[in-house]
Amino acid sequence: MKDDQLTPGRRKVLRAAAALGLAATAGCAGADPSAAPGPTAPSGAAAAGPPAARALKPSAYRLQPMAGHGPPRAPRALPRVRKAPILRLDRRDRSMVLTFDDGPDPRYTPAILRTLREYDVRAMFFVCGEMAADSPDLLREMADDGHLIGNHTWNHPLLPKLSRAATRRQIESTCDVxxxxxxxxxxxxxxxxxxxxxxxxxxxxxxxxxxxAWTVDTLDWTEPGAKAIVRRVYAGAAPGVVVLSHDAGGDRSGTVDALRTYLPDLLASGYRITVPNRYTT
Known part of the structure; x- marks a missing residue:
């Protein structure tokens, strides 16, 4: 059948098929195979989509990091700004909190951890960032044993003498470590x-x-000897008290020996050595 013999309907079908073929050929020839497909605005420009996430500053402390491939953790509720530190915990049972500052120190911290482990007791360690960075395995050991690790700044400065920016660096860098x-x-x-x-x-x-802060200061930083430290702990023992000792910053052998004496005695007398939950009052 010649073209001029086609029916009007047949001619329309053939013309439509040819037009579609030309359009497809033109589209393939002009497409960039490396470009991702996406909607276009009527003007031909790419359609607006969700804004890209703003990158965090490299120095920004990550309060809520993402780990693995799971969903992000819910944001932590920030505590209110206090005007005075917590000195003791509001506990009605015979509970006490033991805290150790300035470490970790490979000379004394391991012995303290062994004693706490022997009696299945948890304590708090307020660490300095530079000390933690120098003894990462000790910090992990503290965490693995269930102790609470607190921030004691990077290198133990007198904060009222620092600018706000310098104080932030001291706190942030230790949080990061x-x-x-x-x-x-x-x-x-x-x-x-x-x-x-x-x-x-x-x-x-x-x-x-x-x-x-603390309720009972053992004054072990003055290196008074184990017996003096033990006496101060016994004298201050009471429900809710927070005991201050040190596992670094000087000769802490007296602190190590004192713990071996007063810890089993406190437990035997009915005290429970514990760590606080996040304080919310």
Whole structure:
């Protein structure tokens, strides 16, 4: 059948098929095989989509990091900004909290950990960032044993003498080290020398930490010997007290020996040595 013999309907079908073929050929010839497909605006420009996520600054402390391929963790509720540190816990049972500052120190911290492990007791360690970075295995051992690890700044400065920016660096860098080595950000902060100021309270809360001081000071930093340390712990023992000792910053052999004496005695007398939950009152 010649073309001029086609019926009008047949001619329309053939013309439509030819037009479709030309359009497909033109589209394939002009397409960039490396370009991802997507909608286009009427003008031919790419259609607007969801805005790209803004990259975090490299120095920004990651309060809520993502781990693995699971969903992101829910944001932590930040504590309120306090005007004074917590000195003791509001406990009606015979509970006490043991805390150790300034470490970890490979000379003394391992012995303290062994004693705590022997009696199945959990304590709090307020670590300095530079010490933690130098002894990462000790920090992981603390976490593996169930102890709470708090932030005690990077290198133990007197915070009221620092600018706000310098205080932030001290706190943030130590938070980074603790979270990197243990997988968890610290929930507690203690100012060196017990010297608190507004910046310490505000920045500690900003990084999700409660400020904890102490009730009983063993004064072990003066190196008085194990017997004097034991006497001070016995004299201050009471429900809810927080005991301050040190596992670094000097000769802490007296602290190590004292713990071996007073810990079993406290347990035998009915005290429970524990660690606090996040303080919310």
């Amino acid at each position: 603790i979270e990197h080595l243990t997988g968890e950000p610290p929930a507690w902060f203690r100012a060196p020398y017990g010297a608190w100021n507004r910046n310490a309270f505000q920045l500690g809360a900003e990084y999700g930490m409660e400020p904890l």
